[in-house]
Amino acid sequence: MRYPKSGWVLGVATVSAFLAFGVASWDANAAPSPKPTAAVEQPTVSHPDPGPAPSAGIGQDALTGNELARARTLAETATLKAGGKDVTGAAGVEYLSAGIAEDGAGRTAELYYYDYHGNRLVKQVVDLAGGKLAGSYAATGMQLPPSEREVRTALGLLLANPLAAELKNAYAKATGQAYTGQELTPTAHIYHALPADTGASQCGRNRCLRLIVQTQDGHILDLDKIIVDLSGRTVARLT
Amino acid sequence: MGTGMSYRKAAAAVAVVLSVPSLVAGLSPAAAQAAPPVSCLSSAIVKETLPNGTTWEMCWHMDGRAGLVLDKVYFSAKRSPTPTQVLASIRLGQLNVPYDSGETEFNDLTDYGFGDGNLQTLTGDDCKGGSVRTGSDGGPEGTRRAVLCVSAEPAGLAYRLNDGDPDTPKVYSKQGYDLVLRSISKVGWYEYVSEYRFGDSGEITARLGATGDLSPGDYVKADDGWPIGKGAKDYAAMHYHNAFWRVDFNIGGAGNEKVEQYDTKVNGRGTMGAKLTTTKTAIAKEGTFTTANRRWWRLVSSTSKNADGHLRSYQLVTGANDVYEAHPETTPDVTFTQANPCEKFATGNADPQCPAAKTILDFAKNKETMTDPIMWVRVGFHHVPRDEDQSPMPLHWQGFDLLPRDFTAINPAAPDGRENVDGQPTF
Incomplete structure (x- = not known):
């Protein structure tokens, strides 16, 4: 009821x-x-006010600009740079990225560098509170995502290579105009060789990128088959 | 949340086990826990109270590879006002995208990165009705941008009860809400939404949405694709999104959770129908595990108890999940490993400090006894493109839920009039 x-x-x-x-x-x-x-x-x-950029973080906060600058000063020792090469071929190492250590006590930064001479990924552990380098580790055959400078360098290597014809053809097809040095916006990702690769089988041990290039009017150029080997400063086409 | 039906089934099944002595051992009241310590800058704190009085508090930051990371997640509610920690952290652990052709495969966290330049500055309707938060994008320069959306969103009917009072029947009926945190990363043509939903009864949903555009270069022969566009000439490539999450609990701030697996099997017949028996398997050592009918896992505190004297826990609830058995590391549904700062990504782990630890299988290989278990959850989605995917592609989602089990003694949002319902009613 x-x-x-x-x-x-x-x-x-x-x-x-x-x-x-x-x-x-x-x-x-x-x-x-x-x-x-x-x-x-x-x-x-x-809707909190984000306020000014903080000078230092607490706990697992992202590293601030100030902390990054200080961490790099502590990490980039003479030992780190000795005998190394950066992405342009100059003496030193290439700075890739940095982050706050997971479960780290205090403020511990992990900074990653690539030494193109030895094809080594280097991790520098910095104790920010103590103001000292707390650890240094290196290994070959390991790749982290590329830095902006590496992506620009890869585009430069492609443009200077005979395979640039593919980029130019793709540009003309997409925009209806000849490519004569117009500004391009590249992004890229790490390429690891697949078992059947020809022309890029060294990728993984070497630091290789696959580019995604955008034209100023927003067209994306299909360069899926082009691999830039930053370690070998060569460009290959996957078959 | 997404898999609500499975909650209820599991809850009904396990009711059988509640008389197991280990589950009711110790009847001391819940240890009082201090309010969460200030553990990050105020600009990195998300602390919001939902309409039913539930408050979630946490810290956030962006990592160059993992994207959005949530740290030190605390829960409190109207009937459970002391902020109590649930998670030490939660974030993505990998997004592996192999194409059915066998010609192409991407690892979107470790080869591109969800933070840094791929992390999108929020705009348009990305955070409609919410609050956009500014912080470092996790890149090498620590650039501060508007990258996190915080919003409160309706979650449908939270509960409904007609109390059946013969004289003055009362209906308890309430809309639920979720606190939602999301960020967006553009990887190639795809745009991925990293989303965490914190429900006002303590549930947590982690999910990954994919939108953007189909890859324009990946059109294949008919066997490996689906014809989109006029006629049947452009076959967009079928592919997988194998997502992993890394979940680190810190229940009640006490750490040292134990992992338990529960299975319920048909075990003969009772007087009316089938008899089902639920058994618990303690998982003390690292290992990989697969789902089965009525199987579930929980991480249970060794010491932190609710007001009924039950050890607090959270349960993994999985839903739709396509297994990618072509890789051994994308085959297990869940992997439990002892916490190790070196073990950052489920696959493509690249830490020079531990060069042999490349995938979760390496992490779990030595079957170490766990004192601080990390839960790696894999959820796969086999994406068969369809005409409607262009353009932009409507978001498709994959993820899982974390369900509080005995975290509080009663529904933490129980309405007035139901606050004393705890245990079998007396008649």
Whole structure:
């Protein structure tokens, strides 16, 4: 006997919930706008002011600009640079990235570098509070995502290589114009050789990139088969 | 959340086991826990209270490879007001994208990175109705950008109960809300949404959404693709999104969680129907595991108890999941390993400090006894492109839920009138 009454109560609750959702999600475009029901719960979140850039972080906070600069000063020792080469072939090592150590005590930064001479990935562990280098590790056959300078260098190597003809053809096809040095926006990812690769089988031991190049008017050039070997400063075409 | 039905099934099945002595051992009240210490800069704190009084508090930062990382996640609610830690951290652990042709394969976290330049500055409707937070993009220069969206979103009907009172029946019916954190990373043509939803009853959903565009270079022969565009000449390549998450619990701030697996099997017949028996298997050592019907795992605190004297835990709830058995490392559904700062990514791990630790299989190989278990959850989605995927591609999602089990003594958001319902009612 009570069933119909309960059903009616549920009906009211459902309708008011529906109206509340409608108000929240329809924004100002809703017309005619239903009158907001009194005491409707509206989910809200705070809008804190981000404030100025912090000088230092706490706990697992991202490394700040100041901390990154200090960590690099501590990490980039004479030992690190000795005998190494950066992506341009100059003496030293290539700075790749840095992050806060997971589960680290205090503020511990991990900085990664690539030595193109020895094809080594180097991790420098920096104790920011103690102001000292806490550890240094290196291994071959390991690759981290490329830095912006590495991506630009890879595009430069491609443009200076006979395989640039492929980029130029793709540019002309996409834009209807000849490529005469117009600005290009490259991104890239690490390429690891697959078992059947010809021409790029060294990739993985060597640091190789596959480029995605965008034209100024937004066209993306298909360069999927082109592999730039930054270690060998060569360009290959996958077959 | 997404797999609500499986919660209820699991809850009903395990009711059988609640008389197992180990589950009710110790009846001391919940140890009071201090409010969360200030563990990050105020600009990196997300602390929001949902309409039912539930508060989630956590720190966030971006990592160059992993993208969004949530640290030190605390929960409190109307009926459970002391902030209590749930997670030490949660983040993605890899996104492996092999194409069915066998010609192409990407590892989007470790070969591209979800942070740095690939992390998108939020704009348009990316964070409609929410609050956009600014912080480092995780790149080598620590550039500060608007990269995190924090919003509160309706989650549907939270509960409904007609109390059946013969004189004045009362219906408890309430809309639920989620606190939602999301960031967007553009990797090639795809754009990925890293999303974490914190429910107002303590559930957590981790999921990855994919949108953007199909890869324009990946059109293949008919066997490996689906014809999109006019007629049947352009076959967009079928491929996988094998996502991994790295989940580090710190339940009640006490650490030292134990891993348990539960299985329920048909075991003869009772007087009316099939008899089902639920058994617990302790997982003390590192290893890889696969899902099975009615199988689930939980991480249970060794010491932290709710007000009923039950050890607090969180349960892994998996849903839709395509296994990519072509790689041994993408075959297990969940892998438990002892925490090790060297072991950062589920595959493509590249830390010169531990060069032999390349995948979760290497991490788990020595079957170390776990005192601080890390849960690596893999969820695969085999993407068969369709006409509607262009363009932009409507978001498709993959992920899992973390369900509180005995984290609080009753529904932490119980309405007035239900706060004393705890255990079998007396008649």
